Amino acid sequence: MANLLVTGGAGFIGGNFVRYWAERHPGDGLTVLDSLTYAGNPATIAGIAQAELVIGDIRDTALVEKLLRERDIGTIVHFAAESHVDRSIAGPDAFVETNVVGTHSLLKAARAVWLEQGGGRDHWFHHISTDEVFGSLGEGAPPFSEASPYAPNSPYSASKAAADHLVRAYHNTYGLAVTTSNCSNNYGPYQHPEKLIPLFLLNALHGIALPIYGDGMNVRDWLHVEDHCRAIELCLERGIVGETYPIGGGAELPNMAVIDALCDAVDSAFATDPELAERFPDAPAAQGRATAELKSFVADRAGHDRRYAIDSARARTDLGYAPQYDFVAGLTQSVRWYLANEDWWRPLWRD
Template sequence: MADLLVTGGAGFIGGNFVHYWARQHPDDAIVVLDSLTYAGNAATIAGVEQADLVVGDIRDTALVERLLRERHIATIVHFAAESHVDRSIGAPDAFIGTNIVGTQSLLEAARTVWLDEGSGKPHRFHHISTDEVYGSLGPGDAPFSETSRYSPNSPYAAAKASSDHLVRAWHRTFALEVTTTNCSNNYGPYQYPEKLIPLFLLNALSGKPLPIYGDGLNVRDWLHVEDHCRGIEAALERGRPGETYNIGGGEELPNLAVIDRICAAVDRAFAEIDGLADRFPRSPAAHGGKTDALKTFVEDRKGHDRRYAIDARKARAEIGYAPQRDFARGLAGTLRWYLDNEAWWGPLLAT
């Protein structure tokens, strides 16, 4: 393809994408623009020789313009976002600033350099969004498709919905070549330990409560982050400008079922891996106990969407996307990664 500017490339999904793209496209240079807020971590992309980290804010339009010009970049992959729903409820201003104003700033920089000053050569602005923009599904409702009505229910989802509309508008009004992917719940390596899977894994290792919202039966479609990266690659290489593609994992599970699988996986790990009891003596499993004894039901989150599900048929038909990792294999690999990489997550828990 060409050299890329990856915004939020030191975060969870962006960082995994940097690793994935470097493996798949070893001749491409990757410029990572990240402000290194709490969820951005330079250690996530340490060792990726193709990646050049620039610490800066996506709202700095002049900085983005300079990077596009000086690095001769014709592809932006836009991950940078505030993404934790709980934080958006308590402090929505940051979500408006980063997700909406930040996206508009990037779009304007791209328009200035690629269209107003550009030579007319091909370019691509790829925007990563979420299934949460579609709202909540009932038990018998059909999964979200690319034509589903937007109905965001949290400040986070509303900010992401707004950014989706901005990307569409810059395509329709200014002819900027864009694509958008709306993904389901990601999990895998390098995820900041505030999201369900890493939070519960690390709480289980340290013997802390596993806080379950409401009845624990909220349903999500679980997508391994490497499958998501594969879907983004497919959209960049084969997606039609102006189109949106839903990227799902095809694994609808209630939160309680995910938590039960985490508990069982932790118990197995302590039974099978020598030395875990010495490393994590506070875990119930270190003393022959059951991790599920840590489950604690707490008051439900405000506006908690009941169910998300993704219809990925358009992505399969048009860009050849299909997930390659089922949840059982993906969860096992994720647990193993966290057990093997305490040097990455340990400092995060100490702050």
């Protein structure tokens, strides 16, 4: 039996990880530390008997030390982060506080309990980061890898880059056993409606415009959240201490292609389920029209990176990782989940 501390475990990726881990490791103890900001939702992990939610801030070093010590926790999986680029542009302070100061607080607590007081007991600190720390790729440029130089372009990505460097420094300076994974764009169940796929889906259901930044041709590598959880599990089981693992979904697509696929998925869902027209009468699909009619173009976001792509070769070689979802199957599954779980997203929805 192992005891894990999952920070941000009531959020989107963290909550999916808690569900994933509980199903596959039923004997392990899961302590979820989450401050329950707007992006944290206890409903995401409701019903998981082995997961205990502790409402608290990762910047509270004394609290983290207490949890590690009293619960005999030997693994930290660190998801907790402010993660929305638009919010970081409007208010960068929260991103520095959570992503930089918060990560440092966790590292200090881990060092104190595991190394200074615990004599170097078996331990693992896994830090979840983003491909955005590497900046923007030009068309035809090779994908990001663990060797890519850091070049963050937004307050969000800059704060995550700083956190990455702190994790690396605590390994090289103090000997803390760490791994880092830099993931591409996640999608799937339990994602907050501020993100592109759930936002555009819920807009479509309510007949609200789909606001497309710039020309809609910004490219992202799309990673289903379950594939990401599987990769993190592999990092914990097979990862090499001190290494960084870029994790991609193998689905490099322009935003416009993602939006068109989403519109098609909504139209298809309404065509096969007549009850959807009764539940969402304002949707174009409820009136026999194409969801794509809602597409509209808006001014581009400041500092909007043009392209991200991930080379997951190290994860394939060291960990045996390979994504199991192709994008169409993953998107279809995600749309079905949101349609079947209105009780989860409705309290978060602001039309």
